[in-house]
Amino acid sequence: MAGLRGATIEEVVAQAWVVPTDEPEADGTLTWDSTTVVLVEVKAAGQTGLGWTYGHASAAHLVNDKLGDLVVGREAADVPAANLAMVRAVRNMGRRGIASTAISAVDIALWDLKARLLDVPLAVLLGKVRDSIPAYGSGGFTTWDDARLREEIGGWTEAGMRAVKIKIGEDAGANVARDLHRTALATRTAGPGIEVFVDANGGYSRGQAARMGAALDNLGVTWFEEPVTSDDLQGLHELRTRLQCDVSTGEYAWCPEDAQRLIEAGAVDCLQADVTRCEGVTGWLRVAALADAAALDVSTHCAPQLSAHVAVAVPNARHIEWFHDHVRLDPMLVEGTLDVVDGTVTPDLSRPGHGMRLRAKPAEPARRVA
Numbered sequence: 530m531a532g533l534r535g536a537t538i539e540e541v542v543a544q545a546w547v548v549p550t551d552e553p554e555a556d557g558t559l560t561w562d563s564t565t566v567v568l569v570e571v572k573a574a575g576q577t578g579l580g581w582t583y584g585h586a587s588a589a590h591l592v593n594d595k596l597g598d599l600v601v602g603r604e605a606a607d608v609p610a611a612n613l614a615m616v617r618a619v620r621n622m623g624r625r626g627i628a629s630t631a632i633s634a635v636d637i638a639l640w641d642l643k644a645r646l647l648d649v650p651l652a653v654l655l656g657k658v659r660d661s662i663p664a665y666g667s668g669g670f671t672t673w674d675d676a677r678l679r680e681e682i683g684g685w686t687e688a689g690m691r692a693v694k695i696k697i698g699e700d701a702g703a704n705v706a707r708d709l710h711r712t713a714l715a716t717r718t719a720g721p722g723i724e725v726f727v728d729a730n731g732g733y734s735r736g737q738a739a740r741m742g743a744a745l746d747n748l749g750v751t752w753f754e755e756p757v758t759s760d761d762l763q764g765l766h767e768l769r770t771r772l773q774c775d776v777s778t779g780e781y782a783w784c785p786e787d788a789q790r791l792i793e794a795g796a797v798d799c800l801q802a803d804v805t806r807c808e809g810v811t812g813w814l815r816v817a818a819l820a821d822a823a824a825l826d827v828s829t830h831c832a833p834q835l836s837a838h839v840a841v842a843v844p845n846a847r848h849i850e851w852f853h854d855h856v857r858l859d860p861m862l863v864e865g866t867l868d869v870v871d872g873t874v875t876p877d878l879s880r881p882g883h884g885m886r887l888r889a890k891p892a893e894p895a896r897r898v899a
């Protein structure tokens with residue numbers, strides 16, 4: 530406890546970087562050509578903790594202008610107290626969205642810092658249920674042609690991953706023929722024994738999702754993510770009762786209370802939660818506990834490098850999402866990232882915290898914007 534006892538937070542600093550995608554990308558309801566990453570460093574007693582989120586540079590401003598002041602001077606040990614102070618402070622500016630992402634990045638940095646002050650890995654501080662967690666390959670953007678899709682799926686299965694996920698719902702459900710063509714291609718490419726997941730990002734109407742779901746069941750798809758908008762709790766619930774495949778969502782749960790609404794509505798078979806959105810490690814662990822109490826598994830959304838450390842610490846984690854964009858860009862910004870081995874990711878117990886550091890000079894084409 531020597532490093533942690535009496536240590537108080539001395540500094541909180543956020544910065545934002547934009548990383549262009551390797552080619553234009555789209556899912557059912559969004560197109561993009563870059564990702565903005567907001568990174569937060571917190572310092573105490575000679576140690577530095579690192580957290581980050583993916584979103585908008587305004588989250589960096591919120592940390593530097595407001596949230597950091599609430600955290601500086603607090604006991605480094607008392608991460609939940611800092612989390613609560615931040616949550617309370619954003620009430621009138623809107624807790625959900627940008628503020629939740631900013632809180633998440635600070636909270637993750639604080640947990641990393643606490644583990645470093647104790648000189649233990651973050652997974653050990655949280656307490657492991659298992660040593661490693663399965664990862665599933667995720668990307669399969671609607672902008673990719675068949676050859677590109679085959680290439681990506683081949684890479685995932687070569688790495689031993691047992692499930693792959695592609696985007697469907699192209700043009701908000703206006704191109705179901707291509708959705709089904711690409712899903713069938715993914716099934717053939719992945720081969721026997723590999724599960725195929727699809728994510729419509731809320732691109733379909735209720736009726737369309739029900740008809741697509743039946744077709745997806747026939748193709749052997751096992752996971753239908755956000756078949757309708759995740760705001761449509763009743764629609765998700767009805768689909769869940771009609772389809773064989775698992776219905777999932779949760780990536781827009783900005784806090785544990787949002788996750789609880791999905792659980793209470795019976796909207797999901799497996800609850801997704803994003804540690805970089807749902808108020809950090811503190812919020813993510815609460816979401817996992819809520820799901821566990823409802824006998825539901827959780828699956829982490831995106832952010833695989835941060836997710837691996839929380840996913841090994843709860844009994845009901847099913848897998849983490851090895852998301853193309855983040856797998857590509859995280860190593861440009863931070864050093865010490867983990868790889869998939871035999872389809873699983875294993876936190877490195879030889880390094881304190883989550884084991885990652887902000888690079889002194891992030892790699893091209895990353896560019897600092899705040």
Ligand SMILES: [Mg+2]
Nearest residue numbers: 728754755780
């Ligand atoms: Mg999704």
